[in-house]
Amino acid sequence: MDQVYNDFLQLMLNARHDDKQSDYFTIGDLKEFKNRGLNNSEVKENAVTFFVAGYDTTANTLAFACYCLATNHDVQDKCLEEIDNIFHGERPQFEDLSKLEYLDRFFNEVLRLYASAVRIQRGGKQGITVKGVYIPKDVDISVPLYALHRNPTYWPDPEKFDPDRFTEENKAKRPDYAFIPFGVGPRICIGMRLAVMEVKMALVFLLQNFSFSPCSKTEIPIELETGGLIRAKNGIPLKINNREKP
Numbered sequence: 655m656d657q658v659y660n661d662f663l664q665l666m667l668n669a670r671h672d673d674k675q676s677d678y679f680t681i682g683d684l685k686e687f688k689n690r691g692l693n694n695s696e697v698k699e700n701a702v703t704f705f706v707a708g709y710d711t712t713a714n715t716l717a718f719a720c721y722c723l724a725t726n727h728d729v730q731d732k733c734l735e736e737i738d739n740i741f742h743g744e745r746p747q748f749e750d751l752s753k754l755e756y757l758d759r760f761f762n763e764v765l766r767l768y769a770s771a772v773r774i775q776r777g778g779k780q781g782i783t784v785k786g787v788y789i790p791k792d793v794d795i796s797v798p799l800y801a802l803h804r805n806p807t808y809w810p811d812p813e814k815f816d817p818d819r820f821t822e823e824n825k826a827k828r829p830d831y832a833f834i835p836f837g838v839g840p841r842i843c844i845g846m847r848l849a850v851m852e853v854k855m856a857l858v859f860l861l862q863n864f865s866f867s868p869c870s871k872t873e874i875p876i877e878l879e880t881g882g883l884i885r886a887k888n889g890i891p892l893k894i895n896n897r898e899k900p
């Protein structure tokens with residue numbers, strides 16, 4: 655019998671019906687479309703998309719989060735205190751993550767400064783006038799996330815790392831679209847919830863066992879690569895300290 659794995663690839667293989675040869679582009683009936691299986695090419699393309707879009711982004715965000723902890727000790731202390739008070743050294747479960755209010759603010763501030771995508775792109779299906787400027791159909795529109803998340807109109811002293819920008823009170827003072835690390839609208843990042851859960855879970859595990867501080871090779875401020883995705887040009891070397899179990 656073929657081995658069955660408990661993973662994402664297995665889910666896709668279970669949904670594969672290459673023999674039905676249902677064609678994405680010619681299928682007309684929505685009901686039929688929903689019942690169709692994935693073909694081999696779609697299984698492969700989804701695997702690549704999830705690996706490219708889902709791995710580097712989350713891994714980099716986690717690395718930047720550790721950097722922010724190491725270079726903001728007061729913030730790290732508050733994260734440690736919250737995690738210890740809520741979990742008392744026990745392993746966190748998914749449903750417990752929503753109790754971590756300060757970690758949520760911290761994580762949002764990491765995403766404000768180091769959201770993986772420097773820009774998101776859109777193409778207009780029809781011409782539109784926005785604030786007196788006419789944008790013709792099919793013109794590429796680029797939304798610069800990096801600049802938006804550092805716009806001093808919404809983010810005073812933008813380079814300062816301050817999780818309290820994300821208290822309910824402070825969030826209410828900004829337009830919703832001032833903070834869009836996962837994009838927005840129907841094409842918003844499909845992996846957003848998974849990414850948030852993964853990074854928070856990893857941070858809890860890490861902070862239950864270690865704390866972070868800068869080492870002699872830590873760049874402050876960190877030098878970023880130029881390109882479509884935010885990465886540290888020279889890596890993020892940090893000192894990792896063992897913690898006493900609470």
Ligand code: HEM
Pocket residue numbers: 703704707708709711712715769770771774775835836837838839840841842843844845846848849850
């Ligand atoms: C911290 C981690 C992540 C960040 C910051 C991030 C950010 C983004 C952004 C900005 C977009 C473009 C959205 C738009 O144009 O409005 C996007 C799209 C996408 N992301 Fe993520 N992402 C992350 C993690 C993931 C993960 C874990 C997966 C999958 C497992 C994933 C899969 C995708 C896919 C498939 C798209 C294309 C969606 C579409 O075009 O409909 N991402 N992501």
